[in-house]
Amino acid sequence: MxxxxxxxxxxxxxxxxxxxxxxxxxxxxxxxxxxxxxxxxxxxxxxxxxxxxxxxxxxxxxxxxxxxxxxxxxxxxxxxxxxxxxxxxxxxxxxxxxxxxxxxxxxxxxxxxxxxxxxxxxxxxxxxxxxxxxxxxxxxxxxxxxxxxxxxxxxxxxxxxxxFGLSLSKEAPMLSAHEELRGAVDLLHREGSVVKADRDRLGGVLDLGELEVSDIMIHRTAMRGVNADDPPEAAVRAVLESPYTRMPLWRGSTDNIIGVVHAKDLLRALAEPNVESNNLEIVKIAQKPWFVPDTTNLKDQLAAFLRRKVHFAVVVDEYGEVQGIVTLEDIIEEIVGDISDEHDLEIQGVRQEADGSIVVDGTVPIRDLNRALDWNLPDEEATTIAGLVIHESKSIPEERQAFTFYGKRFIVMKREKNRITKLRIRPAEEADKQT
Known part of the structure; x- marks a missing residue:
């Protein structure tokens, strides 16, 4: 054609x-x-x-x-x-x-x-x-x-x-609303649309319902308190020298908390006529303690703090024994974080060495370390970095013992009795090159 x-x-x-x-x-x-x-x-x-x-x-x-x-x-x-x-x-x-x-x-x-x-x-x-x-x-x-x-x-x-036994109408969504939000935020962060600080804050809000008070509380071994049996001058000095505005008041032992001393109440009492630091009755100015179970999730605890208009609670286990303390500020920090710059390490107990390794106190929470360094160490089975090493090693490691898991090399630097107090962490690849 x-x-x-x-x-x-x-x-x-x-x-x-x-x-x-x-x-x-x-x-x-x-x-x-x-x-x-x-x-x-x-x-x-x-x-x-x-x-x-x-x-x-x-x-x-x-x-x-x-x-x-x-x-x-x-x-x-x-x-x-x-x-x-x-x-x-x-x-x-x-x-x-x-x-x-x-x-x-x-x-x-x-x-x-x-x-x-x-x-x-x-x-x-x-x-x-x-x-x-x-x-x-x-x-x-x-x-x-x-x-x-x-x-x-x-x-x-x-x-x-x-x-074939399939039902479209009854299929439940594979991801919950929280998981979808978290996935969307992580994706936007990887694409550069959401900065790390915003991702961490949004993740903190989503995590409140999954975390318990025991995950963020100040453990009783690190808890600072006031002994009601101490002389009044010593009690006043302990409160005024403390960086905290609220401190638990105990008698006999730290397990017997009888009140909470607020620095403002103390100063107000000292301003009264004829009241001096040597004759102050600190028990009378202490507020009644509020005890909460260690299994309370942070979402409920935050709501309780706001409802009761208090900032301080004593954490107890199922037997009523004191495990630590938790404050409203502790929960807020889970949302906003305590890192001022995403490149600076300003967590208490964390120090970056010149060789690139990280020296960490054993009591540092895993979540804080993940947030500061953008790591992904699991925090389901352990709360602190020392707890993670013990859980993964299935033992109480000796000093200078080293373990490799989750892409990191953990070296035990110091141990006191059965507690790991200091660790050195570096990427596993760098550790292999140095050996």
Missing amino acids: TMDTLFSALGEYWTLILVIFALIAASAFFSGSETALTAASRARMHSLSNQGDKRAGLVSLLIERRDRLIGALLIGNNLVNILASSLTTSLFLGLFGDSGVAIATLVMTVVLVIFSEVLPKSWAISSPDRFALTVAPFVRVFVLVVGPLSSLVNFIVRGLLAI
Whole structure:
């Protein structure tokens, strides 16, 4: 067939050619709409809808019935693809005879893949929210028309899956809302959209319900208190020299806490006439102690602090024995952190050496170390770094013993009785090079 003959034949089929191009454009619309609407941010659409954007409301409405939406778009996409391929085959049969089937198959495969799949989906995924807002009014109309057919298709699909013991309607989401939020924040941090400090604060809020008071309390071995049997001058000096505004008051032993001394109450009492540090009755100015179980999660404890309008609680175990103390500030620090600069190590008990290793007190919480150094050491089985080493080694290590786990080399530097008091930590790769 000569070129003149070919153009003459194409002139006779110009209407058919326009219909084919229109079907290809419709296929691109359905493919792009499916990608954009499934990738659109539900949170952003909800926010825009609250601001009065009606198109965002349509997107939210469509996403609520995702199965109906995808079913309708797939029906429309397959319908126009099949029709476009059939008309193209008919056109090429008229132009090239029997060889037109092979030519039509080749041409339509290339055209549909490029212009009806890859191009519109790439466009849609590059800006899904904007694309979804644009196509939502048109898709809404199409879903209303084809919706009943889509529901029928979904009903048939559910019936077929039920034969194999699967139920779409009863499937629970694989991730909880907290896990989805955490995953989104971590992803945005890796992409550079969220800085480390913000990621840590958001993670701290999400972790409150998973942590217990025992995970963040000041252990009784590190607890500073006031002995009610000490001379008044010694008690006053202990309170005024302490960096804390509240201190537990004990008598006989630290397990017998009889009150909480507030520095302001002490100063107020000393300002009274005829009251001196040598005749002050510190027991009378102490507040009643508040005891909380060590298994209380931080979310409940924070709510209790705010409800009772107090900042200090004594932590006890199931037998009523004192385990430590917890303050409102301790819980707040789990959210905002206590690191002023994400590159500086300002945790108490952590020191970076010139060789790049980290010297850590055994009592340093694993969570604080992870937050400061952007590590991922597990804190499910142990709270402190010493506890982690003991848990992983299944023993009480001796001094100079070394262990490697979770990509880090842990060297026991100092041990007192059965407690690991100081460790050196460095990346396992660096430790291997030095050996």
